[in-house]
Structures are given as C-alpha cells and as structure tokens.
Amino acid sequence: MGTRSSLLVDLPASSQVALIAGARDIQPVAGLTHNFYRYPARFSPAFVRAAITAFTQPGDHILDPYVGGGTSLVEAAALGRHGVGVDISELAEFVSKAKTTVLSENELNRLDRWAEELPALIHIHRPAPWFANYAARGYYKHLDHPSRWRLRKVIEQGLGGAIALENSRMEAFARCVVLRTAQWALDGRKKLPSISEFRAMLADNAREMVEAAKAFRAAARSHNHRPSIRVINRSAAGIENDDRLTSLPAPRLVVTSPPYPGIHVLYHRWQVDGRKEAPLPFMIANKLDGAGGSYYTMGDRKYPELATYFTNIECTMSSVTALADDQTTFVQMVAFSDPGWQLPRYLETMERLGLVEMRLPALHGERDGRLWRSVPNRRWYSDQRGETPGSQEVVLIHRKTATQPSQLGRSDRVLPPQDRPSSESSG
Numbered sequence: 001m002g003t004r005s006s007l008l009v010d011l012p013a014s015s016q017v018a019l020i021a022g023a024r025d026i027q028p029v030a031g032l033t034h035n036f037y038r039y040p041a042r043f044s045p046a047f048v049r050a051a052i053t054a055f056t057q058p059g060d061h062i063l064d065p066y067v068g069g070g071t072s073l074v075e076a077a078a079l080g081r082h083g084v085g086v087d088i089s090e091l092a093e094f095v096s097k098a099k100t101t102v103l104s105e106n107e108l109n110r111l112d113r114w115a116e117e118l119p120a121l122i123h124i125h126r127p128a129p130w131f132a133n134y135a136a137r138g139y140y141k142h143l144d145h146p147s148r149w150r151l152r153k154v155i156e157q158g159l160g161g162a163i164a165l166e167n168s169r170m171e172a173f174a175r176c177v178v179l180r181t182a183q184w185a186l187d188g189r190k191k192l193p194s195i196s197e198f199r200a201m202l203a204d205n206a207r208e209m210v211e212a213a214k215a216f217r218a219a220a221r222s223h224n225h226r227p228s229i230r231v232i233n234r235s236a237a238g239i240e241n242d243d244r245l246t247s248l249p250a251p252r253l254v255v256t257s258p259p260y261p262g263i264h265v266l267y268h269r270w271q272v273d274g275r276k277e278a279p280l281p282f283m284i285a286n287k288l289d290g291a292g293g294s295y296y297t298m299g300d301r302k303y304p305e306l307a308t309y310f311t312n313i314e315c316t317m318s319s320v321t322a323l324a325d326d327q328t329t330f331v332q333m334v335a336f337s338d339p340g341w342q343l344p345r346y347l348e349t350m351e352r353l354g355l356v357e358m359r360l361p362a363l364h365g366e367r368d369g370r371l372w373r374s375v376p377n378r379r380w381y382s383d384q385r386g387e388t389p390g391s392q393e394v395v396l397i398h399r400k401t402a403t404q405p406s407q408l409g410r411s412d413r414v415l416p417p418q419d420r421p422s423s424e425s426s427g
Contacts, residue, residue: 007356007357007358007359007399008358008359008360008361009358009359009360009361009397011054011360013362015050015053015054016054016360016361016362017362018050018053018054019047019050019051019054019360019371019395020360020362020363020371021046021050022044022046022047022048022049022050022051023044023047023050023333023371023373023395024373025044025046025047027044027046029042029044029045029071030045031045031215032045032074032075032078032212032215032216032219033074033098033099033100033209033212033213033215033216034071034074034099035180035208035209035212036095036098036099036176036180036209036212037069037095037098037099037176037179037180037183038069038180038183039068039069039070039092039095039267040068040265040266040267041068041257041260041265041267042068042069042071043068043069043071043072043257043333044071045071045074045075047333047395048071048072048075048255049075049079051253051255051331052072052075052076052079052081052253052255053079055252055253055329055331056081056252056253057252058079058080058081058223058224058225059080059081059082059225060081060082060251060252060253061081061082061083061084061248061249061250061251061252062076062081062082062083062084062251062252062253062254062255063083063084063085063086063251063253063254063255063256063320063323064083064084064085064086064254064255064256065086065236065239065254065256065258065316065317065319065320066086066087066236066256066257066258066259066316067085067086067087067092067096067231067256068087068089068092068096068257068267069092069095069096069099070085070092070095070096070097070099070100070231072085072255072256073085073096073099073100073229073231074099074100074216076227076229077100077102077216077219077220077227077229078216078219078220080222080223080224080225080227081227082227082228082229082248083100083227083228083229083230084229084230084231084232084245084248084251085229085230085231085232086231086232086234086235086236086239087231087232087233088233088234088235088236088290089233089267089268089290090233090282090285090287090288090289090290091267091268091281091282091285091287091289092233092267093231093232093233093287094172094175094176094285094286094287095176095179095285096231097172097231098172098173098175098176099176099216100216100229100231101169101172101173101213102216102217102220102221103169103170103173103213103217107167107169107170108210108213108214108217110165110166110170111165111170111173111174111206111210111213112210114161114165114170114174114206115203115206115207115210117161118158118161118177118202118203118206119199119200119202119203121157121158121160121161122154122157122158122195122198122199122202123157124150124153124154124195126157128153128154128156128157128160129156129157129159129160129163130156131156131159131283134283138279139279139280139282139283139289140152140280140283141276141277141278141279141280142272142273142276142277142278143272143278143280145273147192147273148186148192148272148273150195151182151185151186151192151193151195151198154195154198154199155178155182155185155280155284158174158177158178158181158182158202159175159178159284161174162174162175162177162178173209173213174206175284175285175286176209176285177202177205177206177209178202178284179281179284179285180205180209181198181201181202181205182280182281182284183270183281184201184205185198185201186270186272186278186280187270187271187272188270188271189272230244232244232245235316236316236317236319236320237312237315237316237318237319238319239319239320239323240319240322240323245323246323250323250324250325250327250328251323251324251328252327252328252329253328253329253330253331254320254324254328254329254330254331254332255331255332256331256332256333257332257333257334258313258316258317258332258334259309259313260334260335260336260337261306261309261310261313261334261336261337261342261346262306262309262336262337262338262342263335263336263337268281268282268289268290269281306342310345310346310349313346313349314349314352314353317349317350317353317355318353321353321354321355321400324400325400326399326400326401328399328400329397329398329399330355330396330397330398330399330400331395331396331397332395332396332397332398333393333394333395333396334346334393334394334396335375335391335392335393335394336392336394339392339394343394346396347396350396350398354400354401355398355399355400355401356398356399356401357396357397357398358397358398358399359397360397370394370395370396371394371395372392372393372394372395373392373393373394373395374391374392375391375392375393
C-alpha cells in the first residue's frame with residue numbers, strides 16, 4: 001500500500017531484530033511501573049524499549065503526543081532519555097505522572113507502612129468519605145445498584161486513606177493503587193469480588209506497586225544525568241506554540257500510538273454490569289472527564305469516510321512535525337478498521353506533512369514490507385468476531401525531510417544513532 005517509494009532504515013541487524021521482536025512480543029505487560037493501570041491499547045514495553053534504543057542515545061529527547069498510559073515515558077526514563085508526553089485526557093495525565101514520578105526513599109518508606117496499614121481501613125461497617133461534587137456531576141453512575149454499592153463504599157475508604165497521606169506525590173501514588181484495584185473489581189467483570197477479596201487485592205497491589213516504584217527509581221537514577229519527564233494535559237494540536245515544548249530541543253524520536261481510525265476504544269470509561277459505562281476512574285484520580293468518546297478518538301467513527309478523524313490527525317501531527325527536525329524519527333503503531341483504504345489515506349496524510357516513510361530492510365519480502373503484528377483479545381473488538389482488522393496493528397516509520405518524498409530514492413539511508421552527533425542533554 002502507498003504510492004511512494006520508501007527509504008531504507010540503516011540500522012544494525014541486531015537493532016532491526018530487536019524492533020521486530022519487540023513489536024510482536026505477546027508477553028503480558030510487566031516490569032517497572034507499567035502495571036500501575038491497564039490503559040486501553042497500551043504499547044508493549046519491549047517494543048518501545050527497542051525503538052528508543054534503536055533510534056536514540058542517552059540524553060536525547062523523546063516525544064509521545066498521544067501518551068495514554070505513559071509506557072513510552074517509563075521506558076525513556078529507565079533508558080536515560082528525557083521524555084515529554086502529551087494527552088488530551090486528564091486520566092492519561094494522571095496515570096502517566098503516577099508511573100513516572102521518582103519518589104524519594106522517605107516517601108517509599110512511608111508508602112511501605114501505608115500498604116501495611118491499608119487493609120485495616122477497609123471495612124463495610126466503617127464510614128467512608130462522600131465526594132459530593134463528583135456525585136453531583138454523575139461520576140457515581142451505575143454504582144448505587146445493590147450489587148455494587150458495597151464496592152463503591154470501600155473504594156471511597158481507600159481514597160480516604162490516600163488523601164490522608166502527607167503530600168500530593170504520595171497521594172497520587174495511593175490513588176493509583178485504588179484505581180488499579182477498582183478497575184480489577186468492576187471493569188468488565190461478570191462476577192464481582194467480595195469485600196474481603198477487594199481488601200486483599202488492594203493490599204497486594206499496594207505492596208507490589210511500592211516495589212515497582214523502587215525499581216523505577218533505581219532505573220531512572222542509574223544514569224550520569226537525571227532524565228527529565230514531563231506530562232502535559234492538552235491536545236497535540238498547537239503544541240508547536242506551547243512554551244513548555246518550544247524551550248526544549250527537537251525530539252530525536254517521536255514514538256506514539258495515536259487513536260485508531262474507525263475502531264472503538266473505550267479510553268475514558270469502565271464497563272460495569274455488561275456494557276454500562278461508568279466514569280468512576282476520573283473521580284478516583286481526582287480528575288475531570290472530557291466530552292464523550294469522540295473527544296478522545298478524534299471524531300465519530302461512523303462519520304462518512306472518517307473525515308473528522310483524518311482532519312484531526314493531520315492537525316495534531318502537523319504540530320508534532322513542526323517541533324521536529326531532520327534528525328527526528330517518527331515511529332507510530334496504528335490499527336485500522338479497514339486498512340484497504342484507511343492505510344493509504346493515513347500515509348498520504350503523513351506525506352502532506354513532509355514525512356517520508358521508511359522500511360526496515362529485514363522485512364524485505366514480508367507482506368507489504370511493513371512491520372505488522374496480530375493482537376488477540378483486544379478489548380475494542382468482539383471476541384465472537386474472531387480476528388478482525390482492528391486486531392492487526394502496523395508500525396509506521398517516517399522521517400521529516402525538506403526534499404519532496406517523490407524525489408527520494410531507495411538508495412537513501414538514515415544514519416543510526418552511533419553514526420551521528422549526539423544531542424545536547426538538558427535537565
């Protein structure tokens with residue numbers, strides 16, 4: 001697919017193998033702080049790690065304009081790269097910040113004690129805080145049912161324990177513990193857990209997450225320089241005029257997974273009692289929801305020819321491209337409801353922005369020469385339908401060029417990190 005010839009990426013064979021293996025990795029997400037929350041359509045850490053290692057050096061800057069659950073930022077910090085994540089969702093901002101906050105030893109010791117104290121806070125006959133503002137705005141929706149009000153109460157008790165901690169950083173961590181446990185208890189569950197099961201899982205998650213935060217702290221502090229991680233809550237459209245970004249060097253790598261055209265992904269809700277949508281995660285995170293599903297997916301997937309989606313992806317990626325330079329590599333993982341026409345249109349959009357597609361030589365002769373991966377059991381398509389286009393993701397690699405893509409031949413090469421000047425590090 002696509003109408004233009006492509007560049008070849010000049011990467012060592014080992015880097016190509018790692019990138020391909022990372023993209024197709026089917027192991028459960030694990031390590032560092034990646035399991036703080038199950039964000040929909042999240043990256044494989046192995047893939048992000050391989051992309052960062054292949055295209056950047058320590059001290060380089062990484063940008064993820066649709067940061068979601070923050071996988072790219074966790075890996076950037078662990079590998080000694082500076083990272084910026086942008087997302088329109090306040091929930092994504094909360095989760096990404098919780099995952100990438102380097103807590104102090106004193107804070108981690110206090111959270112160790114909190115994890116031990118936590119089970120005693122959870123008891124159905126004890127009072128729980130009532131979040132009146134969130135209740136008035138409908139964030140308790142579907143939680144007053146006789147089968148769920150007890151879980152709602154112990155979730156409130158967990159939040160009360162989080163709020164009682166000494167500072168906002170520890171409170172955010174503790175809220176994330178409650179968020180993860182409440183997601184386990186409510187989201188997509190046919191049989192709800194008992195209060196004792198919830199209490200036990202809450203304590204297990206707290207202890208596990210404290211250990212994960214310690215591992216993340218050790219990884220982030222193992223470099224000669226301290227990686228700087230920023231999370232910015234806003235649309236990617238217009239970020240080229242945002243002072244928080246224009247003051248930074250051009251990113252060496254843009255690694256991201258944008259919303260998927262034509263595919264329904266429930267980024268902002270949990271599903272309780274079948275398909276009833278609950279906005280509870282925003283209340284747990286002490287954040288506010290946006291304006292419906294299309295707010296997070298760049299438009300209604302039922303709109304003719306996905307016109308709103310392609311207008312929005314061009315607008316946001318135009319701003320991302322404006323922050324880049326000719327040394328920036330763009331790595332995107334995307335899925336399509338109908339790749340037959342949507343993939344060529346997506347590639348044409350990238351071409352209009354001055355981005356030329358690149359291919360991995362190691363994939364020569366494989367399918368269309370692009371890096372595809374099959375993703376079974378994705379939550380955005382029905383299990384009964386089996387493998388659908390939405391369960392196929394493709395990795396697209398681009399570079400920004402001042403030369404028209406049609407004038408670039410396949411003999412052109414992109415230098416790997418070790419063959420180009422290293423970027424200037426900043427704190």
